[in-house]
Amino acid sequence: MIERDVVCPFCGCLCDDLELETEGGKIVKVQNGCSLAESTFMNDTRLPAPIRRTETGWEDISYNEAIKETAEILRDADRPLLYGWSSTHGEAQSIGVHIAELIGAVIDNTSTVCHGPSILAIQEVGHPGCTLGQVKNRADVIIYWGANPVEAHPRHMSRYTTYATGFFVPEARRERTVIVVDTRRTDTANIADEFVQIERGGDYAVFSALRAIVRGNASVIPRKVAGVSKEQLIRIAEICKKAKFGAIFFGLGLTMSRGKYKNIRNAIELTDELNRHTKFVISPLRGHGNVYGSNEVFTWMTGYPFAVDFARGIAFYNPGETTAVDILRRGECDAALIVASDPGANFPRAAAAHLAKIPTVVIDPHVNATTALSRIHIPCTAAGIDAAGTAYRMDGVPIRLKKVIDRGYPDDAEILKKIYDLLNGGMGP
Amino acid sequence: MKCILNTGRTVPQGASVEHKGSELYSTVASACFLNPVDMMMLGIENGDRVRVTTPAGHIVLTARPAEGVARGEIFVAIGPYANHIISSETHGTGMPDFKSQSVDVEPTEEPIKSVGELMEAIGGLRYDRT
Numbered sequence: 001m002i003e004r005d006v007v008c009p010f011c012g013c014l015c016d017d018l019e020l021e022t023e024g025g026k027i028v029k030v031q032n033g034c035s036l037a038e039s040t041f042m043n044d045t046r047l048p049a050p051i052r053r054t055e056t057g058w059e060d061i062s063y064n065e066a067i068k069e070t071a072e073i074l075r076d077a078d079r080p081l082l083y084g085w086s087s088t089h090g091e092a093q094s095i096g097v098h099i100a101e102l103i104g105a106v107i108d109n110t111s112t113v114c115h116g117p118s119i120l121a122i123q124e125v126g127h128p129g130c131t132l133g134q135v136k137n138r139a140d141v142i143i144y145w146g147a148n149p150v151e152a153h154p155r156h157m158s159r160y161t162t163y164a165t166g167f168f169v170p171e172a173r174r175e176r177t178v179i180v181v182d183t184r185r186t187d188t189a190n191i192a193d194e195f196v197q198i199e200r201g202g203d204y205a206v207f208s209a210l211r212a213i214v215r216g217n218a219s220v221i222p223r224k225v226a227g228v229s230k231e232q233l234i235r236i237a238e239i240c241k242k243a244k245f246g247a248i249f250f251g252l253g254l255t256m257s258r259g260k261y262k263n264i265r266n267a268i269e270l271t272d273e274l275n276r277h278t279k280f281v282i283s284p285l286r287g288h289g290n291v292y293g294s295n296e297v298f299t300w301m302t303g304y305p306f307a308v309d310f311a312r313g314i315a316f317y318n319p320g321e322t323t324a325v326d327i328l329r330r331g332e333c334d335a336a337l338i339v340a341s342d343p344g345a346n347f348p349r350a351a352a353a354h355l356a357k358i359p360t361v362v363i364d365p366h367v368n369a370t371t372a373l374s375r376i377h378i379p380c381t382a383a384g385i386d387a388a389g390t391a392y393r394m395d396g397v398p399i400r401l402k403k404v405i406d407r408g409y410p411d412d413a414e415i416l417k418k419i420y421d422l423l424n425g426g427m428g429p
Numbered sequence: 430m431k432c433i434l435n436t437g438r439t440v441p442q443g444a445s446v447e448h449k450g451s452e453l454y455s456t457v458a459s460a461c462f463l464n465p466v467d468m469m470m471l472g473i474e475n476g477d478r479v480r481v482t483t484p485a486g487h488i489v490l491t492a493r494p495a496e497g498v499a500r501g502e503i504f505v506a507i508g509p510y511a512n513h514i515i516s517s518e519t520h521g522t523g524m525p526d527f528k529s530q531s532v533d534v535e536p537t538e539e540p541i542k543s544v545g546e547l548m549e550a551i552g553g554l555r556y557d558r559t
């Protein structure tokens with residue numbers, strides 16, 4: 001059977017034009033997707049049943065037992081941490097927030113270690129952004145800054161930028177100028193019309209220099225800024241000012257390096273400056289399929305996009321204090337529920353190590369590094385493969401993920417709902 | 430040799446990210462990309478192993494040459510190998526220094542650990558029945 005217009009749940013592009021061929025409840029072919037989509041749909045090895053760690057190894061347990069024990073762990077905890085949420089649908093995320101509120105937990109999502117700093121900057125100076133459709137149809141200057149879409153978002157360029165045919169840019173490759181700014185000559189840089197290689201940690205200075213040039217103060221710029229020549233900076237500023245519609249996409253190269261959210265703030269302020277000459281927008285390249293959705297769901301339910309602490313009975317937000325890495329590093333939480341993510345692999349060792357010291361429960365379709373650190377792992381559906389639900393694309397557009405096959409696993413939203421009910425004396429959220 | 434550790438996503442890492450127990454994943458996540466000149470200075474060749482040390486610990490990785498990596502830098506895919514040596518300090522932002530950790534790189538004969546071994550080193554127990 002051929003299933004058309006399937007959404008790929010892997011990265012923030014949420015490409016919705018895939019064609020899947022299924023045969024006897026199995027996906028046998030993936031068309032239109034990139035290699036990441038192919039491995040998402042085709043190599044989908046799951047944990048067969050819930051498992052519990054014993055003194056000597058692992059034992060299989062029933063779903064009911066696993067859910068009951070999880071509820072007990074959360075009920076007994078003084079400072080539980082609920083973390084993850086980026087690879088599942090909004091329906092599961094919202095029950096997660098309800099659980100956090102009910103038991104006074106800290107709930108955080110994976111943006112804390114990807115675009116959390118971008119959100120902090122946006123909270124300071126706003127977000128001059130737009131949907132990817134606008135970029136596709138209008139943008140004639142594209143800047144990738146500290147981002148490597150060839151590796152991390154393989155179809156971003158063919159669907160929305162460099163190679164995408166747009167209404168006002170019919171000859172995409174000829175009419176769009178692509179600028180790549182990075183510390184490394186990446187594969188994305190090799191495609192660029194202009195590659196700007198900056199010294200590590202120099203992003204902030206380069207943004208400031210560009211802002212000065214765009215303002216007409218080129219005379220104050222030294223011969224070189226963070227390894228970039230003044231000539232190149234002036235050339236880039238000119239290309240940007242002459243653009244009909246410019247779009248900056250930035251990645252973890254900005255959020256994770258020195259300056260963190262201040263880099264993004266400066267990037268947004270450069271965008272602001274450019275808008276005095278032409279139309280310019282800026283947006284983060286969000287990583288995981290529905291990480292943007294976790295920010296949306298958290299925000300409409302609690303007022304804050306990540307790192308929400310309900311210990312006081314009200315929502316409290318203080319990144320650096322209520323963020324997952326910090327809570328784990330300080331050894332503060334005494335139980336953890338990890339949903340649809342893998343902090344065991346993605347957090348620095350000292351933070352991950354605390355998960356092994358406390359009762360940690362994982363709800364995730366796949367065995368991952370955190371499994372080894374957990375007490376219980378409950379397998380579930382994977383959103384977009386065997387569960388339908390809402391996800392938000394990196395530009396904030398909600399897209400309905402489809403259920404393509406049935407593999408007999410319970411939906412994570414269902415598991416979470418049961419846990420909620422047990423914690424709330426049988427009353428649902 | 431003193432270097433700065435940079436981390437990021439790569440296609441092979443992304444394609445095997447849901448199979449962290451696999452050999453493929455461990456090969457991609459434990460590759461350490463260096464500038465070829467730095468490799469020459471260290472006296473190592475493609476496929477040799479390096480020991481990368483920070484105040485948070487040390488890890489053994491496989492050296493791979495990459496022209497795109499600047500001198501004095503190393504690149505490792507996001508994952509448990511890089512995280513084994515990255516400090517959990519976030520400077521009040523929630524975000525660790527995933528792209529600016531200073532490290533010390535030296536040649537070694539020690540073997541590469543598996544993801545399971547890394548997790549067991551911090552109190553975990555690997556599950557390898559799938």
Ligand code: SF4
Binds near residue numbers: 009013015153155
């Ligand atoms: S670019 Fe992202 S969403 Fe699109 S097919 Fe590839 S992994 Fe899936």
